[in-house]
Amino acid sequence: MAVPGKKMEKHFSLLTIGSEEDIVLYCQPCDHDGPRLPAHGYCVECKEHLCETCFTLHKRHTLSRHHTLLDKSRMPQTMSSASVHPSQPDSLTKPCPKHMKEMIKFYCQNHEALLCSVCVTLEHTSTSCKVNYIPDISGQVINSKEHRDILKAMDTIIEQCCNKSKDMKKIIAKSNSSLTNVLADIKKFRKELNQRLDELERQAEDAAKAIQQENNENLKTVETTCNDVTKSLKTSSDTIKHLNTPKHADKLFMELKFAEQMIKDYEKRVHQSAAYDVKEYNFMPNKSISTLLDKERSLGTFIEKSLKQPSPPPAVEVKSRQxxxxxxxxxxxxxxxxxxxxxxxxxxxxxxxxxxxxxxxxxxxxxxxxxxxxxxxxxxxxxxxxxxxxxxxxxxxxxxxxxxxxxxxxxxxxxxxxxxxxxxxxxxxxxxxxxxxxxxxxxxxxxxxxxxxxxxxxxxxxxxxxxxxxxxxxxxxxxxxxxxxxxxxxxxxxxxxxxxxxxxxxxxxxxxxxxxxxxxxxxxxxxxxxxxxxxxxxxxxxxxxxxxxxxxxxxxxxxxxxxxxxxxxxxxxxxxxxxxx
The missing domain is CATH 2.120.10.30 (TolB, C-terminal domain)
Structure with missing residues (x-):
């Protein structure tokens, strides 16, 4: 019998034969993956009709062995709206990274991990872990503190990326500017010397340009890293904002968990990307070179002055030793x-x-x-x-x-x-x-x-x-x-x-x-x-x-x-x- 006000989807496990009263109930799990089989019983917790095989396995499986099962004589003879979750099967479509043919459907509280049924069976048994079926718990993330914290953390990293990129541009520009001045000083100093200094001048120029090239490569690396992180986090942030509805709770839950790992990884990447110790340079001429040219082996010295901002003290100290x-x-x-x-x-x-x-x-x-x-x-x-x-x-x-x-x-x-x-x-x-x-x-x-x-x-x-x-x-x-x-x-x-x-x-x-x-x-x-x-x-x-x-x-x-x-x-x-x- 049809449920009033409920449009039947093609995957519902009942078939109307003849009149509205002639109803055959079918196994809902088998409807998704295999041939249609008549219902042999009903699970109160899962709100699903089960065939004889699924009914027997339901008693044995770790996650369902304690569920309340009704046999064929006591099972509901109609399909209630509570027993159908048309949006849930479609939302659980994220493949497990370990078992690509399986979809993620569970969450382990102990290990804070998203799992498929194979993961649960092999690594997260009921005796060692608290495992939840995602549709049973996903509703709690709608407008939750976790939802707000994840978005806030993403925004923080995006802001950090922008600031890091701006800071790096400034210090690279200052370093390159100082090196330009160094080259000018080299030229000025070089004019006071004779042609015997040609080779030393070229060596000094090459050294300065090599540092400039390294600075530019470092800047490019930092900008690329920050741009990649920003783009990825903005995409994830937009997805999370779009999914913040009860209809997409399952996808939102999984996106939030993936976002947590992204935040950890990207925090590390942003920190490492700014680890370059960029320096400012001045050129110091070798005053004795005019009289001791034959004995000297360098045109001058680059004096380094680090432009890198000092890092905050670490949270963990290594003990001092004698x-x-x-x-x-x-x-x-x-x-x-x-x-x-x-x-x-x-x-x-x-x-x-x-x-x-x-x-x-x-x-x-x-x-x-x-x-x-x-x-x-x-x-x-x-x-x-x-x-x-x-x-x-x-x-x-x-x-x-x-x-x-x-x-x-x-x-x-x-x-x-x-x-x-x-x-x-x-x-x-x-x-x-x-x-x-x-x-x-x-x-x-x-x-x-x-x-x-x-x-x-x-x-x-x-x-x-x-x-x-x-x-x-x-x-x-x-x-x-x-x-x-x-x-x-x-x-x-x-x-x-x-x-x-x-x-x-x-x-x-x-x-x-x-x-x-x-x-x-x-x-x-x-x-x-x-x-x-x-x-x-x-x-x-x-x-x-x-x-x-x-x-x-x-x-x-x-x-x-x-x-x-x-x-x-x-x-x-x-x-x-x-x-x-």
């Missing part, structure tokens, strides 16, 4: 034909295992006697090393695309089996029986088991570039990106959690016992940077270290060991030792 230099350990042996280049370190107390890339060697260093006690020669250059167990190591061999396992027994190093990988492997770290390996060609990160089975792959691109160094703990994976000048923190599913920028040449990284990260910033006046484990803040710990490269932390002695990469024997053939307390 620093005590403990000397150095010579790691060059009679077997070495070249200056050492220590590219990897790991600790097997009291031994420090190091990889000497130039001399194709893995060395065992006794930290007590401060001497090399064993040396294993390889037929190719090793890169990084990690401890797998208390008696086993793993070393990456980029040229052969292999991981070499090495046993440590009776204070001796011995080669064991090798593991073939699909790329030039560099960084390596082992935790809980899993290997995390970073690759340069192609740029990616892989999580493998000890037998080489690939568990997770994370490609580079916008996540990291040249990820040559990794370290791990039970919760996270940390990747040092040389080209992007960042430290990226990922979970063990390969998802990016946070990152730390502002570095100039990050290389090797290691973790202390309290989760603090130590990273060698090779280009930044040879500085080691100390960061909180969540990558929220960082500070300089040691300066003027002659290009630190590989680093290792000993929790038992609170000592930091690091190598240098200067191509000079007096620095590179030694491990420096510093105690931090």
């Amino acid at each position: 620093i005590s230099h403990q000397g150095k350990i010579c790691v060059k042996t009679s077997k070495d034909k070249h200056t050492c280049f220590i590219t990897g370190m790991t600790l097997l107390t009291p031994y420090l295992i190091i990889t000497d890339q130039i001399n194709n060697a893995v060395k065992m260093v006794d930290t007590l006697s401060q001497s090399v006690t064993d040396q294993l020669q390889l037929d190719t250059q090793p890169s990084k090393v990690t401890s797998v167990t208390s008696t086993e190591l793993a070393v990456t061999l980029p040229e052969k695309q292999n991981i070499q396992f090495i046993s440590v027994s009776s204070n001796k190093l011995k080669k064991k089996q090798t593991l073939k990988v699909d790329g030039q492997c560099y960084g390596i770290s082992c935790c809980n029986g899993k290997l995390v390996v970073s690759f340069k060609m192609p740029e990616k990160l892989q999580i493998l088991d000890i037998n080489g089975t690939i568990l997770t792959t994370v490609t580079g691109g916008d996540i990291f570039s040249s990820p040559l160094y990794v370290t791990t703990n039970t919760n996270f994976v940390y990747v040092s990106g040389w080209n992007m000048k960042t430290i990226t923190r990922l979970n063990w599913q390969g998802e990016v959690i946070s990152s730390y920028g502002g570095l100039t040449g990050p290389v090797y990284i290691t973790l202390s016992d309290d989760g603090t990260i130590f990273v060698c910033d090779k280009k930044r006046n040879a500085i080691i940077e100390e960061m909180a484990g969540d990558c929220s803040t960082g500070k300089v710990v040691l300066m003027n270290l002659n290009a630190p490269y590989a680093v290792c932390w000993c929790a038992e002695t609170s000592k930091l060991y690091f190598s240098c990469n200067t191509w000079e024997d007096k620095h590179d053939n030694f491990l420096q030792v510093v105690k931090l307390s």
Whole structure:
């Protein structure tokens, strides 16, 4: 029987045969996806008629096992308006990012995640999560505080983008203007000299123009980022405003949740886009060049004055440490034909295992006697090393695309089996029986088991570039990106959690016992940077270290060991030792 004042849609589960009184009720779930089947029962909570199969499954499913079911004799014999939601099936059309063939229909309160039915079944059971069907809860977002807060947050980021772009234009213009003055001063100074200064003048001009070009490229990057963020957020904001009606509550709910993630991502992008340290320049002539021209090697000096506004103090402070230099350990042996280049370190107390890339060697260093006690020669250059167990190591061999396992027994190093990988492997770290390996060609990160089975792959691109160094703990994976000048923190599913920028040449990284990260910033006046484990803040710990490269932390002695990469024997053939307390 037709419902008064209700126009029947084509997907309603009833069929009129003959007169208005001859009604056959059909299974509503099957109407959407399969053949029509007669109704065998009715769910009070779902307000749907069910066939025999759906009726049985309804009792078993995690989300519906406690629903009130009416059998065929007790089920409603008419289609009530409350049992039909013509707008809901059409609104739940957003595909699940994990299961593309499934639509998002549920929301997990515990994980604040939008889910499809497969996600609920596999990862968000009723025993562990509070999962809601979106149409049941979406109405509460209409004109809600959440709705207003999301729009307000979007407007804030858009305003920040506009301000950042304007500020960057001003300081770039000022920097470029100062460089124009520098060029004029160079010309004026150049006129007082003879033709022997031609080459030096061209060098100075090229340096100034290179800075201008970098400034313009930085400005273009900031403008592009801000424009992209603004455009994306305005589009999302317009969509949210348009959907702010009961009719579109489901879509509005999902758009708001997607917008929350966009806001988090874009806040980070806007912050990182303005991380350039733009400087203003003045030209200082070399007064002695007129009389000592033959001995001088430069036309003058660019004096930098930073135009970047100081950043607000970080919310999390890295604790201060007392620093005590403990000397150095010579790691060059009679077997070495070249200056050492220590590219990897790991600790097997009291031994420090190091990889000497130039001399194709893995060395065992006794930290007590401060001497090399064993040396294993390889037929190719090793890169990084990690401890797998208390008696086993793993070393990456980029040229052969292999991981070499090495046993440590009776204070001796011995080669064991090798593991073939699909790329030039560099960084390596082992935790809980899993290997995390970073690759340069192609740029990616892989999580493998000890037998080489690939568990997770994370490609580079916008996540990291040249990820040559990794370290791990039970919760996270940390990747040092040389080209992007960042430290990226990922979970063990390969998802990016946070990152730390502002570095100039990050290389090797290691973790202390309290989760603090130590990273060698090779280009930044040879500085080691100390960061909180969540990558929220960082500070300089040691300066003027002659290009630190590989680093290792000993929790038992609170000592930091690091190598240098200067191509000079007096620095590179030694491990420096510093105690931090």
